[in-house]
Amino acid sequence: MQFTYYWPVWAVIIGIIVAVGITLYGYLSVGQSLRRLLRYSLIALRFLAVAILLCCLLAPVIIEKKDVTPISHLSILVDTSRSMQLKDNHAGKTETSRMSQVNQLLLDESSQFLETLESEYKVHLYRFDSVLHQEAITVENFEPKGTLTDIASAIRETAQVWRGQPNAGIVLLTDGAHNASRLSVEDITALNTPIYAIGVGSPQPPKDIQIQNIDVLPIAYTRHETVIRITIAQTGYTTESIRVSLRESGSNRLVDAAMLTFPQDSAEQSVTLDGQQTSKGTQHVVELKLTPETEGNFQYKIILPTLEGELTNANNEKTFSLKVVKAKLNVFYLEGRPRWEYAFLKRTLERDPNIEATFAVLSKKARADSVLARNDGYYPQNLKTELLQFPKTREQLFKYDVLILGDLSAEHLTVSQQQAIVDFVEQRGKAVIFLPSHSALGINGFRDTQLARILPIQIPVNGCQVQEAEFSLALTQAGRFHPMLQLTDNLERNTEIWQNLPALSRVFRGFQLRAGATTLIKKQNGEPVLIFQRVGLGKSLLLTAEGVWNWDFGVNAFKGTTYQTVYPRFWAQVLRWMSQQSDENQIYITTAAPTYAQGETVQINVRAYSHTLQPQNDAEIQLSVTSPSGSTFPLKTRTQATENQTNNTNNYTAQLKVEEKGTYKIRAVGQIGNIPLGEDEIDIHVHPQLIELETPQLNETLLKELTEQTGGVYLTMENAHMLPDKINNVQNPVFVDTERDLWAHPLILITIVGLLGTEWFFRKRIGLV
Numbered sequence: 001m002q003f004t005y006y007w008p009v010w011a012v013i014i015g016i017i018v019a020v021g022i023t024l025y026g027y028l029s030v031g032q033s034l035r036r037l038l039r040y041s042l043i044a045l046r047f048l049a050v051a052i053l054l055c056c057l058l059a060p061v062i063i064e065k066k067d068v069t070p071i072s073h074l075s076i077l078v079d080t081s082r083s084m085q086l087k088d089n090h091a092g093k094t095e096t097s098r099m100s101q102v103n104q105l106l107l108d109e110s111s112q113f114l115e116t117l118e119s120e121y122k123v124h125l126y127r128f129d130s131v132l133h134q135e136a137i138t139v140e141n142f143e144p145k146g147t148l149t150d151i152a153s154a155i156r157e158t159a160q161v162w163r164g165q166p167n168a169g170i171v172l173l174t175d176g177a178h179n180a181s182r183l184s185v186e187d188i189t190a191l192n193t194p195i196y197a198i199g200v201g202s203p204q205p206p207k208d209i210q211i212q213n214i215d216v217l218p219i220a221y222t223r224h225e226t227v228i229r230i231t232i233a234q235t236g237y238t239t240e241s242i243r244v245s246l247r248e249s250g251s252n253r254l255v256d257a258a259m260l261t262f263p264q265d266s267a268e269q270s271v272t273l274d275g276q277q278t279s280k281g282t283q284h285v286v287e288l289k290l291t292p293e294t295e296g297n298f299q300y301k302i303i304l305p306t307l308e309g310e311l312t313n314a315n316n317e318k319t320f321s322l323k324v325v326k327a328k329l330n331v332f333y334l335e336g337r338p339r340w341e342y343a344f345l346k347r348t349l350e351r352d353p354n355i356e357a358t359f360a361v362l363s364k365k366a367r368a369d370s371v372l373a374r375n376d377g378y379y380p381q382n383l384k385t386e387l388l389q390f391p392k393t394r395e396q397l398f399k400y401d402v403l404i405l406g407d408l409s410a411e412h413l414t415v416s417q418q419q420a421i422v423d424f425v426e427q428r429g430k431a432v433i434f435l436p437s438h439s440a441l442g443i444n445g446f447r448d449t450q451l452a453r454i455l456p457i458q459i460p461v462n463g464c465q466v467q468e469a470e471f472s473l474a475l476t477q478a479g480r481f482h483p484m485l486q487l488t489d490n491l492e493r494n495t496e497i498w499q500n501l502p503a504l505s506r507v508f509r510g511f512q513l514r515a516g517a518t519t520l521i522k523k524q525n526g527e528p529v530l531i532f533q534r535v536g537l538g539k540s541l542l543l544t545a546e547g548v549w550n551w552d553f554g555v556n557a558f559k560g561t562t563y564q565t566v567y568p569r570f571w572a573q574v575l576r577w578m579s580q581q582s583d584e585n586q587i588y589i590t591t592a593a594p595t596y597a598q599g600e601t602v603q604i605n606v607r608a609y610s611h612t613l614q615p616q617n618d619a620e621i622q623l624s625v626t627s628p629s630g631s632t633f634p635l636k637t638r639t640q641a642t643e644n645q646t647n648n649t650n651n652y653t654a655q656l657k658v659e660e661k662g663t664y665k666i667r668a669v670g671q672i673g674n675i676p677l678g679e680d681e682i683d684i685h686v687h688p689q690l691i692e693l694e695t696p697q698l699n700e701t702l703l704k705e706l707t708e709q710t711g712g713v714y715l716t717m718e719n720a721h722m723l724p725d726k727i728n729n730v731q732n733p734v735f736v737d738t739e740r741d742l743w744a745h746p747l748i749l750i751t752i753v754g755l756l757g758t759e760w761f762f763r764k765r766i767g768l769v
Contacts, residue, residue: 002739004059012054019050034766042759049755056743066738072168074121074727075158078102079174079200081129081146083692086311088202098200099144101717102173105198107141116724121168128154130180130599134161147599147689150180151702152188159191168727169194169712175201176699179691183702185709194712196727198720201698205281207236210315210693211302212283220292220324221354228288228320230302235281238264242305246288249299249319249663249685256288292324299663299685315690321594321683328356329579330399334390335361335406336439338379342406344549348568355575358400360388364411394420398428401579407437410449418450425454426536431578434542438466441508441544454540456517456533464544465510470503471523471545479520479530481607481651484577487566497566502550504529509544539578586677587621587670596658597689606637606652606668608677619677621652622669628662628686658686 007015023046027039034042084099096104105113106125117123127133129146132154151174158170170193188195215229230244241261247254262282292298304316331349335342338361349357361379378389390413391397397420405421413421424430432454439445443463446452452459475498479485488494498521509527513519521530531542552567588607596602608619623635637652658664664684670677700714707714713726742748 002061002063004061007058015054016051019054020047023047023050038762038766042762045755045759045762049752049759052748052752052755056748058743060742061739062742064738064740065735070166071122072120072166073124073162074117074168074171075124075126075162076106076117076171077132077154077158077173078106078125078127078142079129079149079151079172079177080127080142080144081149081177081692082144082689083149083175083177083696084144084200086201086206086696088206097144098175099142101200103141105173105717105720111721113721113723120724121727124162126154126158132157147597148180148691149174149177151176151178152181152183155188155193155195156191159193167193169196171723172197172703172706173200174703175199175696176702177692177695178699178702179694185705188706189709191710193710194728195706195710196712196715196723197703197707198715198717198723199698199700199703200717201696203698203700205235205697206311207307207309208311208315208693208696209234209237209242209304209307210690211304211318214302214318214320216320216322220290220322221328222292222295222324222326224328225289225291226322228290228300228302230286230288232260232284232286232304233281234262234284236309237262237307240307242307244286244288245303246290247301247303249301255290255300258286258288260284260286292322295324295326297683298322298324299683311696312693314688315693319595319685319687321685325576326401326579328354329401329575331355331357331402331404331575332391332397332400333357333359333404333406334408334412335359336408336412336437337361337363339407340549341435341546344552344567345404345571348552348571352568352572354572358388360390362390362408362412364409390417391420394423397421397424398430400424400430402431402433402575404433404435405440405451406435407439409439409442409444410446411444412439413449413451415450422450422453425538425540429537431539431541433574433578434540436506436508436542436544436546438463438508441511454535454538456514456531456535456540456542457511457528457544458514460510460512464508467507467509468505470505471507472503473498473501473521473529474524476519476522478518478609481609482520484574485520485570486573487569501566502547502553504545504547504550506546507544511544541574541578586616587668587680589666589668589680589682591666591682591684593684595685595687597691598659598661598686599689600658602656602658602664602684604635604654604656604666606654606670606680608652608670616670616672616677619652619670619672623652623654624667625656626665626667628660628664658684661686661688 023043026046027034027043079102080099084102085097087095087097105111107114114123127142128150130148130150134157151172155170155172159167172195174197176197176199210233211230212233213231215231216226220226228246232244239262241259244258244260245254246256262284288302290300299319299321301317301319304313306313306316310316333342333346333349342361346357346359349355349359363379391400397403403421403424421432425432434440434455441459441464443461445459445463446455447459447461447463475485475495480495485498486494487497507523507527507529513528513531514533517531517533519528519531522528529543529545531544533540549567551570586609588609590605590607591602604623606621606623608616608621617639621637623637624632625635626632635654635656637654639652656664656666662685664686665681666684667679667681669679704714706712711728713723715723715726
């Protein structure tokens with residue numbers, strides 16, 4: 001006991017003496033004769049009452065220890081990804097899905113799991129998949145809807161929420177199928193939060209077959225066989241035979257099929273996907289074939305049957321896209337003399353499996369008695385002395401798609417041949433490519449011939465000037481985005497590659513561009529090097545610099561084998577694009593991939609050009625999307641020029657999150673003011689997110705490592721009821737001192753009243769009142 005008010009000792013003594021003196025004086029001075037016992041009893045009663053009152057004036061209190069230890073928080077994270085909907089009946093465990101087992105543990109009244117934990121901790125219930133859903137969860141059934149699982153992010157975010165408060169740990173109810181990010185056990189351990197994992201499911205691989213990969217070239221050619229290689233993984237099956245089918249997505253028409261039998265004595269091996277081990281089983285490769293008949297963009301699907309006892313059939317079907325273009329290009333290359341340009345280009349075209357090239361070398365300087373003179377000036381093209389000449393008839397010329405003219409002068413071609421070439425371009429919509437040479441661009445070149453009509457430049461009277469000096473190249477704004485000049489899929493890297501190409505040493509200059517001609521490549525000083533022009537229904541392309549064959553040696557700054565292919569890729573893209581006879585599209589839509597998984601975000605890029613291939617960054621782009629369910633909605637585009645503070649990027653972007661399974665149709669319409677630029681449309685296919693099914697078994701290894709490193713405990717669903725006893729609550733008790741007043745207690749008042757009342761009663765009896 002302590003006193004709130006501490007009086008000096010002398011004051012307390014004086015108070016006691018005064019109280020005793022007054023009491024004694026009052027009773028000793030009474031004239032009436034009293035018995036000694038009664039007198040002293042009355043003095044004692046009065047003295048006790050005064051002493052108690054005097055003590056109350058000092059405000060006595062009792063100091064008590066009060067336990068104010070805060071209750072610890074306990075977070076329960078429930079995995080609601082799609083793998084939790086699986087049933088592990090293959091292992092003889094249960095016919096109930098994993099999610100149903102969790103719901104029964106948490107929500108069934110007979111379980112008492114939550115009630116036991118809530119009696120000792122402040123429990124917070126969260127669900128998670130690819131993200132942690134931090135909204136408060138009421139007692140209701142969980143549904144497995146998430147397409148991915150991110151255990152690491154869920155733990156980190158939960159620990160952050162209750163940081164600085166007493167935390168008993170995190171309870172993790174999951175099958176351990178972490179697949180959305182990198183999981184570092186060291187980072188989780190650094191959170192200083194114990195993890196108590198309850199593994200849901202069976203650690204044994206289930207019976208399942210799945211399509212792991214489809215290997216097919218993105219471009220196929222009409223009337224040419226295309227091989228599709230399908231990698232199929234299986235676990236738990238022996239001697240079963242399945243039919244692997246290739247069908248068209250829209251019509252479901254069967255294109256090809258093959259039988260696959262799983263061998264009985266096949267030793268199980270580690271089945272991997274994307275470089276990561278998934279399970280124990282076997283892999284098999286099946287080849288299917290198709291021969292497209294028409295050009296266009298098509299979608300096909302590979303289908304596997306559903307076997308008895310199979311975990312799921314969601315991974316038994318996979319869709320892929322295929323662009324079908326015209327069969328091998330027919331190219332005729334006419335050269336005036338053997339030279340390096342001819343040797344390298346001839347070799348490149350011969351090695352390209354998608355090009356059927358015919359070569360002819362015509363010399364006008366053969367002696368009269370030479371072999372060349374007897375062959376009308378044409379060189380034999382192989383050891384068999386095969387003699388190839390310029391097509392003798394217009395019909396023979398018109399069967400080609402692209403004509404390449406090399407070191408030729410006016411005298412190499414007759415007037416009828418020149419007119420046939422003009423008609424080949426203007427009327428038949430074909431393409432001609434002029435290679436640089438003094439014969440063609442000099443004083444005796446094509447200036448006064450029929451071919452001058454289809455050249456993208458006007459040759460001066462005295463011919464073009466020749467400059468002998470090394471120079472590097474740069475892409476113009478039109479060339480930067482042109483399909484012919486994309487040497488890599490990365491736009492910035494493509495510009496870098498062009499800047500590092502081997503220098504050219506000879507260029508023709510002094511000409512004028514024709515109206516409508518577009519420069520795609522230029523020198524650093526702006527002089528044109530590659531010029532394009534539409535001529536009638538066809539196309540014309542002129543290269544004004546010699547030495548392009550040096551590009552076959554690769555890029556100066558990139559010595560890897562990847563960049564040794566710039567020369568063949570350049571010519572393949574030039575010939576393929578020049579051969580396209582359709583009208584020039586001024587609006588282009590592209591996406592990073594033709595197929596996506598549900599829930600992914602599609603980056604859509606739209607580029608706008610004028611009829612002369614000049615980038616348009618002030619166009620109005622209307623983008624609309626038709627979903628698989630048939631609903632159509634607009635998408636707002638943003639200009640990259642505005643975001644990057646650059647000009648003439650002509651790139652308009654939009655993002656689309658695809659949630660439905662099936663085909664999305666994306667359509668773009670562009671215009672500048674009231675002038676239409678045209679439209680473009682592409683299809684993208686969306687398939688279910690199947691990564692949750694790649695490793696469907698319980699990942700006990702990961703969960704045990706998490707619990708061991710963080711100081712927690714790993715439990716199975718069978719012994720999950722032991723969790724309350726396993727949680728190590730290391731919260732230190734907290735006590736505070738509390739004061740309880742005694743002077744204001746009712747018993748004090750009752751005692752004083754009792755003492756004074758008793759005194760009064762006796763005084764009344766003896767006549768002192």
